[in-house]
Amino acid sequence: MPTKTLQIPTADGQADAFAAFPGHGEQHPGVLMYADGFGIRSVLREMARELAGHGYYVLVPNLFYRHGPAPVIELPEHIGEEARTAVFAQLMPLIEAHTADRVLRDADAYLRFLTAQPEVSAGPVAVTGYCIGGLLAMRTAAAHPGQIAALAAFHGPVGADGPDSLSKLTAEVHFGHAQSDLTPEALGELNKALDAAGVAYTSEIYPGTVHGFTMSDTDAFDPAALQLHWDRLLPLLGRTLTRS
Numbered sequence: 001m002p003t004k005t006l007q008i009p010t011a012d013g014q015a016d017a018f019a020a021f022p023g024h025g026e027q028h029p030g031v032l033m034y035a036d037g038f039g040i041r042s043v044l045r046e047m048a049r050e051l052a053g054h055g056y057y058v059l060v061p062n063l064f065y066r067h068g069p070a071p072v073i074e075l076p077e078h079i080g081e082e083a084r085t086a087v088f089a090q091l092m093p094l095i096e097a098h099t100a101d102r103v104l105r106d107a108d109a110y111l112r113f114l115t116a117q118p119e120v121s122a123g124p125v126a127v128t129g130y131c132i133g134g135l136l137a138m139r140t141a142a143a144h145p146g147q148i149a150a151l152a153a154f155h156g157p158v159g160a161d162g163p164d165s166l167s168k169l170t171a172e173v174h175f176g177h178a179q180s181d182l183t184p185e186a187l188g189e190l191n192k193a194l195d196a197a198g199v200a201y202t203s204e205i206y207p208g209t210v211h212g213f214t215m216s217d218t219d220a221f222d223p224a225a226l227q228l229h230w231d232r233l234l235p236l237l238g239r240t241l242t243r244s
Helices: 041-054 082-095 100-116 132-142 183-199 221-239
Strands: 005-009 013-022 032-035 057-061 124-132 146-155 172-178 201-206
Touching: 005 041, 005 100, 013 041, 013 100, 032 041, 032 100, 032 132, 041 057, 057 100, 057 221, 100 124, 124 132, 124 221, 132 146, 146 221, 172 183, 172 221, 183 201, 201 221
Parallel strands: 032 057, 032 124, 124 146, 146 172, 172 201
Antiparallel strands: 005 013, 013 057
């Protein structure tokens, strides 16, 4: 599985990024993958390679490139409860500095770069994200309705910008929520906003999960929920992206 470390020109500098794609010579649909708040590391590279193995060019940018190349902070091999407090003390200033304006400027650059890659086929792309990356994926899809055909977000605060932001979506959507993040009542309100947007969607709580359930290097990891994530994501991409 070919992989690359890349530099993406942005309005504010150069964002380092990781890309994985099939080894065949033909072109493949593009997927922009936003990492969780812990950023690019082994588990994200593994997930990108897994997705690429199904026939996609997957681009994973370093969200916090303004503060340095990934890994921006030193991370333990396993991010357990004991480590979380110290890790988040370093990460929260970076997350708070990553304003909506920055997100959208970066999204423009990431999509421009992704679609210009010689291994990426013409046509719409998909965007997916985890944790805070899920919110970034939602913002990206809402800002690029004609370009993004599929939006997937997992244990992400996708409703943080309010229902008006969801009204701008045109992509087919899957939201996989952690049970610890969302009450059934809040899920109902979120899904009402998706109904009002008129998009095709699935939006569900993954049973028994806590925030971060897809990430195998954290205590939140749930193997069954990770598999459910693939069972939802792969058909979504298969329906919406043109395959060569």
